[in-house]
Amino acid sequence: VGxxxxxxxxxxxxxxxxxxxxxxGFRPIVYSAALDDGFTAGSVLLDSPYVTSxxxxxxxxxxxxxxxxFLEPLLLRTALAKSRNLCTVQIAQQIGMESVISRAHxxxxxxxxxxxLAVSLGSYEATPQNMAEAYTxxxxxxxxxxxxxxxxxHNSWNEPLVTFEADVQEAISPQNAYIMAYLLKGVITGGTxxxxxxxxxxxxxxxxxxxxxxxxxxxxxxxxxxxxxxxGYDNNIPMGRSEFGGKAAxxxxxxxxxxxx
Numbered sequence: 001v002g003x004x005x006x007x008x009x010x011x012x013x014x015x016x017x018x019x020x021x022x023x024x025g026f027r028p029i030v031y032s033a034a035l036d037d038g039f040t041a042g043s044v045l046l047d048s049p050y051v052t053s054x055x056x057x058x059x060x061x062x063x064x065x066x067x068x069x070f071l072e073p074l075l076l077r078t079a080l081a082k083s084r085n086l087c088t089v090q091i092a093q094q095i096g097m098e099s100v101i102s103r104a105h106x107x108x109x110x111x112x113x114x115x116x117l118a119v120s121l122g123s124y125e126a127t128p129q130n131m132a133e134a135y136t137x138x139x140x141x142x143x144x145x146x147x148x149x150x151x152x153x154h155n156s157w158n159e160p161l162v163t164f165e166a167d168v169q170e171a172i173s174p175q176n177a178y179i180m181a182y183l184l185k186g187v188i189t190g191g192t193x194x195x196x197x198x199x200x201x202x203x204x205x206x207x208x209x210x211x212x213x214x215x216x217x218x219x220x221x222x223x224x225x226x227x228x229x230x231x232g233y234d235n236n237i238p239m240g241r242s243e244f245g246g247k248a249a250x251x252x253x254x255x256x257x258x259x260x261x
Contacts, residue, residue, distance in 0.1 A: 012234075019125040020232055023245065024083045024192075025208025025217040026104075026122035028180060029134065030092055031080055033103035035176050037095040041183060043076040045087040052117070063089055063121060066209065066244070080183050081191030083207060085121055092120035106171045107134035108144055122208060131219050132228035137171040138180040138204065139221040144171035184221075192246050196220060199257055207245030212238040216248035225261060229253045 012018075031039075047070050051062050065085050079087035092100055097115040104113055104124075113124050129147055137144040146167040153161045172180075184204030187193040192207040205220025216231040216239065229249040232239065239248065 014128065014230070014234075015228075016127055016129045018230065018232075018234075019127055020215045020230060020236075021122055021124070021210035022126055022131055022217050022219075023122035023208035023210040023215060024085075025131055025206050025219050025245070026120070026124065026126070027080065027083070027088055027208075028138065028184060028206055029104050029107060029109070030088055030100050030120045031076070031183060032107075032138075032172055032176055032180050033099045034076075034091045034095055035179055036103075036173075037099060039076055039091065039095075041075070041077040041179060044073050045076055045079050045084075045090055047071040047074050047079065047084050047086050050086050050089050061118070063118070077183050077186050080206075081186040081189075083187075083192045088120050089117055092117055103172075104134075106144075107137055108146070108171070109134060122210065128217075128228040128230045131217070131230075132226050135205075135219050135221055135226050135228070138177055138184060139223070139226055140177070141174045142170060142172040142177035144169050188220075193218065193220070193250060195246065195250055196254055196257075198254060201261075205253075207250060209244035213240060213243040214238050216243055216245045218245050218249040218253045220253055220257070222257070222261060225257075227253055227257065227260075229256075 051060060063085055074084060074087060097117065097119065100120055101113045101115060109126055109130055113119060133144060133147055148164055148166065150164055152163040155161055181204050184206060187206055188196050188203050193205050196203055196205065201222055203220060203222050205218060208217030214232055214236055219228045229252045231248045
């Protein structure tokens, strides 16, 4: 997840404690639930305006795409690769937010997640550690691996004193994980994470950006390692125009993964 520096006056561990909005980084959770509800990589989705209001007294919600445009009908795999918000809302509405929330819990996202369509676009807060754990299931045949701080303790002669085995749980089916890995590879080969192609290795992942560029993410994986990168101010102020996941977080991932695998 990244290195953390501590000081006597700053004991906050952002990797495990910074609860921030993952934006589109949450989207694979929605798509994973959709695959178990009858959607396929070739399902056709409408990238068109969407307006909703729960009742006459509620504020109208008009989600949009980051670039403010609407494209022609898209295949599901293209909608994920291009990170189209309105396609994701369409999926979440059709399968129901209960299915999305259940899948999020299966993948290790904790807490009382509200059944709001905005959650499908990443409005629910999670830590970088939460997101890395969720993506382990996509990279590991459906098996989610809970994080360990210490894997083993050795003595001065490098003899093992105690080891801590990985806590592995079946989160999604191997079939679901296989398709999700394929879809997330598409983000790299022809989507918002295409800059990672410079690493020239098998890889999947997803960019993420919250409203007003307050949070930028990239969660990516190769066959042996999942990495979650988050960028944002501690006081949650906007970082500035165009500081989205592909620009602010993905370059950090690339630099790190050039030397770590």
